[in-house]
Amino acid sequence: MANVTLEGITKRYEDVTAVDDMNMEIGDGEFVTFVGPSGCGKSTTMETIAGLTKPTEGTVHIGERDVTRLPPKDRNIAMVFQNIALFPHMDVYDNISFGLRLRKYDKDEVDRRVEEAADIVQLEGMMERMPEEMSGGQRQRVAIARALVREPDVFLMDEPLANLDAKLRVHMRTELQRLHRRLDTTIVYVTHDQAEAMTMSDRIAVINAGQLMQIAPPLECYNEPANLFVAGFIGSPSMNFVEADVRSGELETENFTIEFDPATTDGLAPGDRVTIGVRPEDVYLERTADGVEHPSGLIDARTDVLEPMGNEVFVYLVTGDDADTSMDVEGGAATDDQLLMSVDPDTEIDIDEDVSVVLDRSRVHLFDPDTGTALRHGLISAASATGTPERGVGDTD
Amino acid sequence: MAAETETETIEREATGEQKGEQERNRGPLERWVGDSISDPGRAYKPMFWLVTIFFLFTTLFPFYWLLMVALTPEGQLQDVWLTPNGFNPGVFIEVFEILPFHRYMFNSFVIATVATVIVLLVASLAGYVFGRLSFPGKGPLMLLVLLVSFFPPAAFFIPLNDLFNTQISILEPVLSDGSIYNTPYALIIPLSAIFMPLAIFILTTFYSQIPDGLEDAARVEGTTRLGALFRVIIPLSAPGVATAGVLTFIGVYNEFFFSFLMTDGQPQSWAPILDGILGYQGQYQTLYNAMAAASIIGVLPMAILVVVAQEKIVSGLTAGGLKE
Structure with missing residues (x-):
């Protein structure tokens, strides 16, 4: 068991910088997940x-x-x-004991440790099997047992669940959490699946283009993203982003305005450009918005597409008149004219219906459109605000 | 219903008769061509057998001829026509009595085995470097290996022979007279070098196909890069290693030029099988039957090796060829 410290890690290939000045302190026994899009440098x-x-x-x-x-x-x-990466030419026992045998442990000790590791990952009675005779989940458990058996200081897991089918992935996710609780070892985990990152980690390190964007507990990344990238990457479907101008006491976008508490304007002057970010679940239909403590003014919109998920319905709203309805690959609303809302599945709503929606002002985020840095989380006065931004891109360690 | 089917059959018979009439008007070759166009299998099948028989004949007939010459008693070879002129299976024992042919075979086996081991070891390291690492100058270096392999081996013979006949004082404690001539090294060194490029290319292809993850896993588990090569990459490339090994072994075993010239032809001077076979050719008499019998005995181990390793060689050669 040990902590891991990265200081100024930079990895340059001939013409690309895969990792750029990465600083990070991973505590003893902590479960830290590196998450980011493909090719962002997390595996490197x-x-x-x-x-x-x-x-x-x-x-x-x-x-x-x-x-x-x-x-x-x-x-x-x-x-x-x-x-x-199980060795295809060795059976389960040989795979698990590979590292121990290399280190010349005596036979009894190897047997004892292999048995213990196999017990933890529930692989008893499969010692003679070859990897090709096993299912994906079993192979993954052998790989984990092979890692466990050496009692290492740090576990590194590079997308270990990526090649499993969806159901098994969820199952292994809970098993890994159980394992971490039992072993209490430092685990560094790499994934591009934010659901894995959110559910398992003590802290998430969001990485983009070789740079550390934010390292924080999952809910902090979700509720107080340090910048536009984290805000857009964490959460599915993605946060809505709308460009706006700051006016005195309100934010004016192309199609609607949101009023905000003048007491919270420090650092913002009328005429500044900001990017408003609001998550789909913080957009409410006016007729069901009774519980919202700090609603914004009404926004007129038309429903465009409905996506019933069972436990909720995603509603793609179009604001403004000649609206651009193109979408980005993440499935989030891509233009200023669109707004994605999530509502209860029993809400009565149709496509092409004219509706009025409100935003929860306490959960509206403001970002600097040029640097992407978060300026403010929540548009209400400091007393009841959920938090103030204290991290920027540069000072993440 | 019944009436309908009846008329149908009558019609069908009528058209069948017409067809038959047409066919009778064509010659047999024309008919065969016509049939082959409508059913290409009819053409492919005889062609398959024709080509197969041709290949079997050209490859197996020399062995039959060899066997026949061996079985024909000495001095009766002039009337041979497809069957042996007499029957003398004892020649397969006599060859060992006339000359210590077993010693020649032993020499050949030792030389081929040692050369194969050297080639596999060195080519494995080279194959690992060329197949799994990237470094500046890799392309030119590989081209150089290719280039060297295109040199005619005979070009190296005179300088090498000269070198091997030189007495080198530091070798004196190891070799009786300090020169490599008449030692197994005189064959092992040049023959290993000649068969090295082929083995390097085969192994490079194979080692490059082992997923990086397996090597990484081995290294994290506690091996060095070399350890990963020997514990994971080589065992997983078994068909490739077997192919390179068998091709090298057979190549060295069958090699003529260096084998003939790098020793004085005496069994105690590590002369290979080749010198043994030629040994039945005396100044006044040539024992063709013994030469043939010795040839068969010399070929047998290779034939057995190929039959045993055939599956691996074939999969090795094709796997290499089908890369990506």
């Missing part, structure tokens, strides 16, 4: 911790040791790979 960052990739600059410490120049075998880490 993990590989520098594992020693499979040498950083161009910066140092990696595991516990008190500087391991930056050590080969993987001397770092006392274990890793679970995306493609599972």
Whole structure:
């Protein structure tokens, strides 16, 4: 068990910078998830911790040791790979005991540890099987047992559930959480699936284009995103973003205005451009908005598409007249004319219906449209606000 | 219903008769061509057998001829026509009595085995580097290997022979007279070098196909890069290693030029099978039957090796060829 410290980790390939000045402190026994889009550098960052990739600059410490120049075998880490990476020519016992046998543990000790690890991941009685004879979930459990058996300081997991089917993935997710509670070891986990990141981690490190965007507990990333990228990446479907001008006491967008408490205008002057961010669940139909404490003024909209999910219905709203309804790949509303709302499944609503909606002003976020930095979370006076932004892009460590 | 089917059958018979009449007007070749166009299988099948028989004949007939020559008693070869002139299976024992042919075979086996081991070891390291690492100058370096493999081996012979005949004082404690001539090294060194490029190319292809994740897993689990090569990459490339190994072994075993010239032809000087076979050719007499019998005995181990390893060789060669 040990903490992991990354200082100024930078990895440059010939013409690309995969990881750019990454600083991070992962506590002993903490479960930290690296999350970000494909190719953002999260796997490269993990590989520098594992020693499979040498950083161009910066140092990696595991516990008190500087391991930056050590080969993987001397770092006392274990890793679970995306493609599972069981040795196809060895049976389960040989796979799990591979590392122990390399380290010349005596037979009894190897047997004892393999048995214990197999017990933890429920693989009893499968020691003689070859990997090709097992299902995906079983193979993944063997890979985890192979990592467990060495009792490493740090577990590294590189998208370990990515190749499993959806149902098994959810199951393994809970198993991993149970495992973490039982072992209490430092775990670094890489995924592009934000559901995995949200559900399992103590803290999430959101990475984009090789840079650390925010490292914080999951709910903080969700409720107080440090910048536009985190706001858009965490949460599915994505947050609504609308460009607005600051006027005295209100924000004016192309199609509607939101009034805000003048007491909260510090740092904002009339005439500034901001990006408003609001999550689909913080948009309410006017007729069901009784519980909202700080509603905005009414916004006129027309329903465009309904997506009933069972437990909720996503409603794509169009505001303004000649609206642009193109969408981005994340499924979020992509233009200023669109607004995505989530409502109860028993709400009576039809497509092409003219409705009035309100926003929960306490949960409206403001971002600087140029730098992306969060300016404010909530548009009501500081007394009842959910929080004030204290982190920017640069000061994430 | 019944009436309808009746008329149908009558009609069908009528058209069948017409067709038959047409067919009778064509010659047999024309008919066969016509049938082959409508059913290409009729053409492919005889062609398949024709080509197969041709290949079987050209590959197997020399062996039959060899066997026949071996079985024909000495001095009766002039009247041979497809069957042996007499029957003398004892020649397969005599060859060992006339010359220590078993010693020649032993020499050949040792030389081929050692050369194969050297080739597999060095080519594995080269294959790992070319197949799994990227570094500046990799392309040119690989081209250089390719280039060297295109040199005619004979071009190296004279300088090598000269070198091997030189007495090198530091080798004196190891080799009796300090020169490599008449030692197994005189064959192992050049033959390993000649078969190295082929093995490097085969192994490069195979090692490059092992997923990076497996090597990473081995390294995280506690091996070095070399350890990962020997514990994971090589075992998983078994067909490729077997192919490279068998091709090298057969190549060295069958090699003529260096084998003939790098020793003085005496069994105690590590002369290979080739010198043994030629040994039945004396100044006044040539024992063709013994030469043929020795040839068969010399070929047998290779035939067995190929039959045993055939599946792996075929899968190895095709897997290499079908990369990506």
